[in-house]
Amino acid sequence: MDKQTITPRSHIEMIRDYPITGLVEGWYFREREVANGCYVVEGSDAYGRTVARQTTADPDAVLAECVAFARQSVQSHVGSNAA
Numbered sequence: 001m002d003k004q005t006i007t008p009r010s011h012i013e014m015i016r017d018y019p020i021t022g023l024v025e026g027w028y029f030r031e032r033e034v035a036n037g038c039y040v041v042e043g044s045d046a047y048g049r050t051v052a053r054q055t056t057a058d059p060d061a062v063l064a065e066c067v068a069f070a071r072q073s074v075q076s077h078v079g080s081n082a083a
Helices: 011-017 059-082
Strands: 027-035 038-045 050-055
Touching: 011 027, 027 059, 038 059, 050 059
Parallel strands: none
Antiparallel strands: 027 038, 038 050
């Protein structure tokens, strides 16, 4: 099976959809209230890797979970390239 080339989205495209930046290098986040008191927090990198969580409690805590997962993903990716 041939590898498909993935063209990363530009910074401008990413911040249009995911305006929360600066939390994890290369990742962008957004927080939306989808119903009264129900929040969805999503994160993505320019290559299309995503993370998402939903809550009816504290959206900031869920954002912190998404940031932690993205940070772990970045560290795992860097570690796998070092071998």
